[in-house]
Amino acid sequence: MRTTNRDPKRQGGWLPQGQDELEQWLDGRIDRLGDEDEPFRHPVIQEFADLVESDGIIRMYFTRMIEEVPKTRHYSKRHITSVRQLLHLIDEVLSTAPEFSEGAMVTTPLTGILDWTMATPSGMAAYRDPRVNAILKKVLDAWAEYLNSPASLYVLNDSPEGWMSPKAREVVGIDQFQHDPEDAHWGFTSWNDFFTRRLADGARPVADPDDDSVIVSACESTPYRISREVARHSEFWIKSQPYSLQDMLADDESVDQFVGGTVYQGFLSALNYHRWHSPVAGTIVRAFVQPGTYFSEADSEGAEAVEAQVSQGYLAHVAARAIILIEADNPAIGLMAVVPVGMVEVSSCLIGEDIVPGHHVEKGDELGCFQFGGSTECLVFRPGAVEEFSLAALPEMSAETPPVIKVRSKLAVAPRG
Template sequence: MDNYKQSAQAAEGALASDTLAAKKVFERHYSQKIGVLAGYLPKESKYVASWLSGIVKEALAAREGKSAEDLQPAVLAMAELLEHHNELRDLVRLMIAEGQDVHRQYEPDTTYTVNSIETMLYAMNHIIMRAPPFTPDVPHSAFPMSGLFVYMMWTRGGERVFKDDKFNAKLADILDAWCTYLDSPTSLNVITTGAEGWLNTKSYTDNDLDQFVSKQQQRDDPVHWGYTSFNDFFHRQIIANTRPIDGAGNPAVVTSANDGTVYRIAREVKRTDSFDCKSQNYSLENMLDGRHVDRFVGGDVVQSFLSGNNYHRWWAPISGTIIEKRVVPGFMFSELYGEGFDDSAGTQSQGYEANVNTRGLVFIESDDPSIGMVCVMPIGITEISSVDIQVEVGDKVKKGQELGWFSYGGSSMCLIFQSGAIKQFTIVNPEPDSDSDNGPFIRVGGQIAITHTR
C-alpha cells in the first residue's frame, strides 16, 4: 500500500494548480451541464456548502447526549474501519482537507462544516435515516450523498479513497441501508402534496407526473396516491400510451431501453482500451466483466443519462432470449480527475463509469443471427446505485418488455451491439468535448437504430 502521508503535500500542490485552471472552464459551461439541465444542481454554481452545513448542524444536534454506538450499524462499521486502518484514515482526512480547498475556490463566501471524519460520518448517518424532500430551489437536497461528497470527489485523495476496496465495501453497505429505508413505508412522509412533497403542484409539472399518475390513484389514496414507499415513487410505472413501441413488428428497428439524454455513440469499440483518460474510451473487457467479450469486439455502444425526473424502468431494445444476467459490483463515487471539478458529482465521467461502476448486465440473443447478441447495461452513478433485474435466464422477451429498474440515485445506460449489427443509428451523436452536454432526448421504446436484419 502506498504511504498516503508522503503523497499529501504533492497532492495539495497539484490540486491548487488544477483548481485554478479548471475553474475558468467550469464557469464557462456550467449552465449547460447535465446536472443543471436534469435538475440535480442550482442554476448558479453556489450554495452547496451552505446546504451541506445545515445537514451537518442537524446531524450534530441529533447526536447530542448520544454515544458513537447510536450511529446506524453500517455507519458504525465505517467508523470502525477508519479507526483501525491508519493509512486509510489518513487518506480520508487528506480527502476532506482537499475538499475544503475545492470549496474555498468555488464558494469562498459560504461556511463549509465537513471538516473531519466525525462530521462526515454524522452527515452520512443523518442522510440515510431520511427520504429526500422535494425542494427545487435546493437541488442537492434531492441527492444529498452527492452533495456530501461532491467537493471530495475531485481531489487527489478522493480519487484514491473512492477506489479503495475496503472503503467502497463499507460505503456500499451504508447505501444499502439507505435503500432499505427508502423501500419502507416510513419514507412516504415526502410522498405527499405538501410543500416538500413529491406530489405537489410544482413537482407534478417538473417531473411530468401526468405521464405516470392516474386520476384513479389520486381518488383512491389522496395522501400518497397509491405509492407504498419513496422508491416505489422513484421507479413509478408509466402510462403505457405515453411510450409507444416503435417498429413493434419490425425486427430491423432497435428501440431505446430507457428515457434519457444521449451521452455518446461509439463505433468499433475495442476489447481493451484506456478508459481512465480524458477520452474515457470503452473497454469491453472491463464493461462486460469478461463475459461474452468476443461477441462484441468491434461493435457499437450507445450511452445515455437518466435525470431525476425520467422514467427509471428499462425495456428490451430487441426481441430474443435472456442468455445471462448479473449485477457487477463496482465503484459509486469515483470520477475521472482529469475532467476537472464536476459539481454534478460524476455525470461528466459517464464513459469512465461505464467501465468501473456498479452495473447490471443483461445479455439478449436475438432470433435473427444478423443482430446476434445485445447487452443491456444499466449503470448506477452515486447515491444508492441500485440495479434491479427482473428477468431470468431462458426467458423469451419481446421488444419493449420491461427488464428491470433503478431504485433511487443517479443512473446511466449502455446498449452494446455486435460488430456489423447496426446499419445506422437514427439518433444524433453529441459533439465530443463540446461545452454543452445536452445530447438529444430519447424515450424508452423509441427508435434509436436500424439493423442489417435480413
C-alpha cells in the first residue's frame, strides 16, 4: 500500500494550543464544583455512577485511569482525584454550550475533562469497552438534547466569549451562511442550529457541475491522507494506522469492490462548515450509521497518541460514523463510499431524511451533517476510479498552515473516456 500522509500536529481548534491553557481551564471548572456527595443533576450521570459502582471491571478501569499518570501528557499536577468528581464535572457540562475562544479549551469540554484519562493504559482500555461506550452515548444524547434547545442560545451574544462577537463573526465567516442579522440570535433556534448552519445562496458553488468526471469535496476539511492499493484487512491499530476496508465499512457487502482502491481522508476543525455533500452525481445504494467508540485514541502513536488529529486513520475504523454508498452516474467512478466519522463528543452523524436507497443526488447535494461538529471524513474509491487528485487536496507535509478544501470544490478527476 502506498500512502501520502501529512502529520497534522497543529490541532484543529478542538483543544487549546498549550497545555497550560488546558490545565487552567480544568482548574476553573473544578473550583466551581460543590461537595462530591451532592446528588447529580442529570439522571444519566446517576446511571453512569451506578454502572461504575456495580461493575467491578469498569470500576477498576475508572479508578486506575485517574490514579495512573499519562505517558503522553505532561501535566503539572493531578487535577481530578476521584471518579465521583469526574462525573460531577461531566454533569455540569450537560447544562452548558461551547463558548467562543481563540485558544482556551472550551469547544470540546468533555474531552478537556477526560483528557488525562484518555492517555492512560486503563483509560485506553475503558474507552474501548462496549458497556462504557453505551453509557457515553446516553450522556452525549442528553447533552445533544440540551444543545438542541433554546436554552443553549445564551452563547450567541456579542461578548468576547460569544459567537456574535466581532472576532467570532470574522473567524466563523457568518456572512457566508444563512442568518438573520436583525434577530437577537441571528434567527437560530439553538446552539446546534447555529453549529449546523447552512450556506448562503451562492456560497461554495459546485465545481464543474456538468462534468461528471470531476469529483468534489464532500466536506469543508483539511487534507490528511491519501492511501492507494488499500487492503481488505490490515492492522489499523498499529503505528501509521493503515486502512482496513472491512472494518471501516462495517463489513458491508460492497467491500470487495474497493479492495486495491483509494481512500482520501480530511479532518474538520471546530470552526469548519459541518454539513456533508455528495462528491458525485449518482444513486444512493445504502446509507446507515455505524455505532462505535467515542473517546478512544490510537495508543500506537507514542507521544502523539492522544492528539485526535494523529489518530484519524484509527478513528475511521472504530468511531461512530455514517456510511453512505453511492453508485455514480459516471461508470468510470462506479460505486463509491462517503464515510463521515465522529470524534469524542462531536459524534452525532445525522443522515438526511431523503438519503435512502434509490434516491438520486446531484453532485454537491447535501447528504447529512455532524450535530455539534465532527472530526474527519473519508472518501473510498474503487481501483482506477481516480486518475488524479487536485493539488489542493494533496497533503503537504511542510505546510505550517494547512489548506482547507472548500466543500463542493474540485477534489479529484476520474479517467475520461
